[in-house]
Amino acid sequence: MSQPTAARDGLSVGEAAREAGVSIDTLRYYEREHLLSTERTPSGHRRYSPGDLEWIAVLTCLRETGMPIRRMREFATLVGEDDDATIGARIDLLTEHREDVLRRIRELEANLAHVEGKIAYYRGRSAG
Amino acid sequence: MSQPTAARDGLSVGEAAREAGVSIDTLRYYEREHLLSTERTPSGHRRYSPGDLEWIAVLTCLRETGMPIRRMREFATLVGEDDDATIGARIDLLTEHREDVLRRIRELEANLAHVEGKIAYYRGRSAG
DNA sequence: GTAGGACCTGGAGCGCGGTCCAGGTCAACG
DNA sequence: CGTTGACCTGGACCGCGCTCCAGGTCCTAC
Numbered sequence: 433m434s435q436p437t438a439a440r441d442g443l444s445v446g447e448a449a450r451e452a453g454v455s456i457d458t459l460r461y462y463e464r465e466h467l468l469s470t471e472r473t474p475s476g477h478r479r480y481s482p483g484d485l486e487w488i489a490v491l492t493c494l495r496e497t498g499m500p501i502r503r504m505r506e507f508a509t510l511v512g513e514d515d516d517a518t519i520g521a522r523i524d525l526l527t528e529h530r531e532d533v534l535r536r537i538r539e540l541e542a543n544l545a546h547v548e549g550k551i552a553y554y555r556g557r558s559a560g
Numbered sequence: 561m562s563q564p565t566a567a568r569d570g571l572s573v574g575e576a577a578r579e580a581g582v583s584i585d586t587l588r589y590y591e592r593e594h595l596l597s598t599e600r601t602p603s604g605h606r607r608y609s610p611g612d613l614e615w616i617a618v619l620t621c622l623r624e625t626g627m628p629i630r631r632m633r634e635f636a637t638l639v640g641e642d643d644d645a646t647i648g649a650r651i652d653l654l655t656e657h658r659e660d661v662l663r664r665i666r667e668l669e670a671n672l673a674h675v676e677g678k679i680a681y682y683r684g685r686s687a688g
Numbered sequence: 689g690t691a692g693g694a695c696c697t698g699g700a701g702c703g704c705g706g707t708c709c710a711g712g713t714c715a716a717c718g
Numbered sequence: 719c720g721t722t723g724a725c726c727t728g729g730a731c732c733g734c735g736c737t738c739c740a741g742g743t744c745c746t747a748c
Contacts, residue, residue, distance in 0.1 A: 444724075444725075445724090445726095446724065446725080455706080455707075456724095456725090457706070457707055457708075458706065458707090460726095461705075461706060461707085465705095473714095475713080475714055475715085475725090476713085476714085476725085476726060476727095477714080477715095477724085477725055477726075478725085478726090490674075490678070493671045493674045493675065494675075495705090496667060496668075496671050497668060497671045497672065497675065500704080500705095501704080501705070501706095502704095516685070516686070519682050519685055519686045520686060522682050523679055523682045523683060523686065526675055526678055526682070527679060530672065530675050530676060533668055533671075533672050533675065534672070536668065537665055537668050537669065537672070539624065540625060540661055540664065540665050540668075543621045543624050543625045543661070544625065544658065544661050544665070546618075546621045547621065547622075547625065547654055547657060547658050547661065548658060550618070550654055551651055551654045551655060551658065554647050554650050554651045554654070555651060557644070557647055558644070558647045558648060558651065572694075572695075573694090573695070573696095574694065574695080583736080583737075584694095584695090585736065585737055585738075586735085586736065586737090588696095588697095589735075589736060589737085593735095603695085603696090603743080603744060603745085604695085604696060604697095604743085604744090605694085605695055605696075605744085605745095606696090623735090628734080628735095629734075629735070630734095
């Protein structure tokens with residue numbers, strides 16, 4: 433092939449990892465867990481398309497909001513079916529997750545207030 | 561001893577666990593990790609005072625805000641030294657933790673917005 | 689005195705989310 | 719051609735925060 437390297441289609445796993453801000457091992461792990469699947473070069477190397485990168489960003493967002501891998505797999509399966517009949521299920525899953533996140537934020541805020549109270553208490557003790 | 565059961569001093573580990581909303585194993589684990597220490601009855605059973613319960617509540621608050629056990633141990637050590645010279649250090653530790661929690665809340669809120677965007681997108685798709 | 693239940697200890701096991709490793713293949717460079 | 723570095727696989731390993739288990743003690747009630 434006379435195609436120059438720069439013009440090849442998609443990113444290598446190392447490039448994709450750097451781009452997405454995750455480790456190479458994490459990308460391979462997600463693939464094992466069926467959260468993600470990629471094209472391969474004839475020799476078996478993974479190639480990440482822009483769409484793949486967007487999807488990885490979605491996965492990362494879900495992870496960072498504490499969604500377990502198991503649940504992410506459910507979502508990935510729904511999306512992977514690429515059937516509009518699953519859209520309701522996708523909305524339900526994300527909506528439930530949204531509730532979880534909101535609950536966790538409220539919980540954090542409540543506990544934060546305790547921590548701040550404790551700080552204030554110690555400030556008083558060290559001043560008085 | 562003629563002392564009635566109800567008048568004995570402090571709660572058993574089972575009672576304390578129920579009261580504090582954690583498992584018995586967790587209380588014993590915290591003790592192994594030097595986050596906590598309790599009086600014992602002559603026969604070796606743990607007894608939890610009201611002060612112990614308050615401390616467990618503090619530990620629980622720190623855990624729920626994501627402080628690692630290792631860091632909780634640092635804090636427990638400072639408090640355990642019962643030396644006013646450590647109060648500055650306690651304030652510093654809690655203040656750092658407060659920053660961590662605030663960061664995490666902000667992160668969650670940012671990611672939450674993405675999740676909500678996704679929900680809106682799917683709603684549009686299923687409506688359109 | 690004996691049955692049951694709560695407690696004790698030390699240590700193994702678990703679920704999670706990766707992370708690392710060995711042993712091999714592949715691609716580009718000089 | 720050989721070297722170098724990124725990639726491949728399957729599987730072992732890790733840190734965390736518990737959780738469970740075996741084998742034993744102790745207390746209470748009948």
